[in-house]
Amino acid sequence: MTAVGDRPIGFGPLKRKEDARFIRGKGNYLDDIRLPGMVHMAILRSPFAHAKINSIDTSAALALPGVAAVITAKDLETLGLAWMPTISYDTQAVLAGDKVRFQGQEVAAVIAIDEYIARDALQLIDVDYEPLPAVVNARKALDEDAPLIRDDKDGQLDNLASPTWEAGDEESTDKAFAEADTIVSRDIIYPRCHPAPLETCGMIADFNPETGQLDLYNGNQAPHAHRTVYAHVAGLAEHMIRIKCNDIGGGFGNKVPVYPGYVCAIAGSIVAGVPVKWIEDRSENLMSTGFARDYIMKSDICAKDGKITGLRVDVIADHGAFDSTAQPTKFPAGFFHIVCGSYDLQASHVKVKAVYTNKAPGGVAYRCSFRITEAVYLVERMVEALALEMHIDPIDLRMQSFIGTEQFPYETTTGWTYDSGDYHKTMRVAMDIAGYEDLRQEQEEKRARGELMGIGISFFTEGVGAGPRKHMDILGLAMNDGADLRVHPSGKAVVSLSAQTQGQGHETTFAQIVAEELGIPPEDVEVRHGDTDKSPYGLGTYGSRSTPVSGAAVAVVSRKVRDKARAIAAQMLETRPEDLAWEKGRWYVKGDPSVGATIFDITERAYSGDSLPEGMEGGLDAQVIYDPPNLTYPYGAYIAVVDVDPETAHVTVRRFIAVDDCGVRINPMIVDGQIHGGLAEGVGIALMEVITFDEEGNCLNGSFMDYLIPTALECPDFELGATVTPCPHHPLGAKGVGESPNVGSPPAIVNAVIDALQPLGVNHVDMPCTPARVWAAMQGNAAPP
Ligand code: CDP
Incomplete structure (x- = not known):
């Protein structure tokens, strides 16, 4: 075992204490909790993506035996709870009163003695909707004649959710491009996908009218911050609110926001004086809770003398109907400007414009540090495209352009200070595990036989561990x-x-x-x-x-x-x-x-x-x-090997090599488990997961029949390696790792698919690389509708 100063590296692969209960089915999840006198809540959701609400008649639902209450926006108005703040300083309707702005939006809540009666009563609520034209394409939402979505906001005349946000330097970037010898441009979409945790979202609110104490049982990723939000929204002292999270069946960013269902359950319990339980079903989770990604990106990258020198990025960020994007306050595009990646660039410039559409709100960091996933995907796709244009091996281009070990701490052209790294070494370890030269040889032989084999690279740098109070906060709360x-x-x-x-x-x-x-x-x-x-x-x-x-x-x-x-x-x-x-x-x-x-x-x-x-x-x-002095900057070298069936366009990920450097590993076995899970998610995102909408705003992926998630069948036996470059400012030399595999794997897989299709002249495919989409690309249509 080596050492960092007097600290031994490698705390050891101790088996997980918590597995004793998990593998015996003894976990205690939200739906396992039954409180005495508890009643149940169900939510009525809008069938329309955009419609005026003329009236809501709840009388028939209220008359159903077993129904205790039906809550609408009017009732919430009397409690001052009709609208709530979002994490991004926007407002979101708790229950729609004036109009609905996305399909699946919350319109009314029924409280009944059991969950079946509550759901039956939803059918009896009569809402008079007047449909309005909907817009689900963020580019079209910017058209002058696009329907105005947020007419509730004073002075809002268009669908822009925020002013354009910029990082880097435009002038020096223009200069780098003017001096470059190769320039490549691409339009790249990171489509809307969903964290889809195994356990959906829910809440049990238990207000005690005698003591004024509000107990909340809820699976969420930030219990203290949620309590502060509820204290403000409900006007209660924080010490009178207690949030208890028991076991949580996955969060992945989906359990960061405060959802309308939570506020309705709280309001229901305060009014009824008994515990109110609300658990959403899978469709509700997929259609109405925080989505991820949905970035439309235009980018140029350039090189001079065989080295990457500049990057230009222009993004339209689709935030859905309410801006509840999860990010620190001063970072309206999250950490997207880490898009210069692992490269020693001369200059870069990034612009991000946020737009409202008639789609569910969110923009949560699905296993990602605030938009780093989108950034890594973009830069790693662009570097691969540049290598193709320059006719050089994509690893050679990366090796010539990496930030050198001696340059750390390294200031990027968009303002980050990377802590430590030895990128060349990590890339070489990945090449060794992959047997890179042999793989290229095998590919050449297969190409000669008409077989479509692809090798894709991704080398990512993340910034995780938000964050230093001198740089960031969420809703005014320091991220300590x-x-x-x-x-x-x-x-x-x-x-x-x-x-x-x-x-x-x-x-x-x-x-x-x-x-x-x-x-x-x-x-x-x-x-x-x-x-x-x-x-x-x-x-x-x-x-x-x-x-x-x-x-x-x-x-x-x-x-x-x-x-x-x-x-x-x-x-x-x-x-x-x-x-x-x-x-x-x-x-x-x-x-x-x-x-x-x-x-x-x-x-x-x-x-x-x-x-x-x-x-x-x-x-x-x-x-x-x-209070962390800086973020930590884990990184990794990933190599994907895919086979594309020339007759069905089906993509098989045959091998996946992942070499992660997350500094000192406390428990290398748990780290490997984290990496396995994240890589599986990356296979899903690259090949099958997407939330899409028709022109009227109907969500086309509201169940696991249509929102495909990967299983062991689609995943290869992941081949992992590690390098250890300690973080200089973390007391243990550790960096975060949980998100890295989800961040780094999609570009490696898509790069491999495009590499496989080189004999057909395909130089672009957007995710997910479904057989239909890959087939269309093979026929010369890179962006099928
Ligand atoms: O915030 P989250 O727990 O999702 O991510 P993380 O900090 O990357 O940690 C994920 C798991 O890996 C935790 O159990 C960590 O303690 C463990 N880990 C580790 O053992 N060594 C590291 N250098 C990083 C994480």
Whole structure:
């Protein structure tokens, strides 16, 4: 095992503590919770994408035996809850009152004694809709005669959701292009897709009219931030609201926003004074909750003397009917401007324009750090296109253009400071695992026989771990995270976190961090999270921020406890703290290692009746709020090998090589699991997942019959490798990893498909590379309707 300073690398492949309950079906998910006196809520949704609401008649629904209440926008208006703020400083109708703006929008909520009666009652609500023309194409939404979607907003005269946002420098970019010897342009779409977590969204709201306490059971990725939003929206003090997240069946960004259903359940419980449960079904999840991507991108890339020099990007971002895009406040296009990728560019310029359409709101970071997925897809497609134009191997072009190891910390032309990297080495490791030269040889032989084999590369750099309070916030809340560590007299410890696991293994890895820092066995460290009454404030889990922010918080709080333990040990050993040295689990006298005190001896002393150093309080615990100095910048080299059936255009991903560098790995086995899952998602996004609409705004992918997700059958046996370049500013040298495989894999697969189709002269296909779409490209039609 190697070391970084005095820190050993590789905390070890400990089996996940949480799997003991998960694999036995003993997880406790939202739908498992039954509270005494609980009633059920169902939501009526709009069949139209755009329509005026003339009237809503709820009388027949109210008359159905078992129905307790029917809530409409009018009722919410009296509570001041008809509209709610979004994460992006827009407003969103909780229930539509004036008109509906997307198919599936919430129109009314029924509360009944069971969920079947609640759903039956939805059929009895009579809504008089007056259909309006809808617009679902973001380009068309900018036409002068496009229907105005947000006429609720004062002074809104068009469908622009925000002013154009820019990064980089236009003038120097123009200069780089003027001096270039090769320029390539492409129109590239990252289509609308959906995180589709296994467990859909839902809420149980339990308001106690006697005490005024509101308990919320909800699977969400940021419980503390949600509580602050509810406190503002409902006018309650934060300490009177408690959010409890039990086990969560996946989030992937879908459980970051506050949804209208949550607010309706809260309003229902406040009015009814009993617990109200609402769980959406799969179609509701796919049609109305936070979508991902939907970026229409136009880009030019240029090279000079065999090296990439400039990049120009112009984006139309489709935000749907309400701008509830998840991003830090000062970043209206998220971190998209990391689009200069892993390359030492002369200049770049990025423009992003956000547009309203009659589609569900969202723009959530589906396993991605705020639009980095779109950025990586674009730059890696553009680099591949440039290599084709220059007739050079795409890996050679990348190797000649990478940021050099000696250039870190590296300032990009759009304002990021990358922390560390050895890109050339990671690329070479991937080439070795793939047997790259042999693969190219095999491809040549197959091409000679008329077979379509493709090799696609992607080399991504991400910025994860949002983020430093000097740079970012969400709704005015600093993106910091807390950790609270208590070592009990028995030597067992509890660490409470503001991060919230959704299946990433935090109960294991965060215990490993405490174990590593204090020498307490990981099985003796209990990790608590997901209960706002029992955990410190923080902004939650998304954008691979758990390890960079909360993981750092846990390391720092453990070191605080260790420092206190040192002072106690010094008293016990009758020496000075500075004369002691630490080895895992024990302080000892520098000159005489046989004289020391273990963490268990010290803990006993901390709680005993014996004296403690002057001024020191008893017990062994500490609390921190961690403010990261910078994002962490994980990266990776991915190589996909595909076969395209010349007769059916079906794409098979035959091999996939992924070499990730996420700095020091706390639990390499969990990291590998994260990478497997993300790569499978990448196969889905590249080949089959898409949310589309017809001209009238009908969603065509509202079930898993039409929204295809990948299974083991479509995935190859992933071949993983690793390099370790520690993060210089993270206390453990770790970087985030959860999103990397989802971010890096789609461009590798699409690049491989295009590479396979080179003999047919195809130089562009948009995702998903379905057989129909690939077939059309093979016939010369790259962008079928
Ligand atoms: O925020 P999220 O948990 O989704 O992402 P992450 O910070 O990338 O962590 C995903 C899982 O991988 C967690 O259990 C981490 O503790 C683990 N991990 C690790 O063991 N070593 C790393 N360098 C990064 C993550």
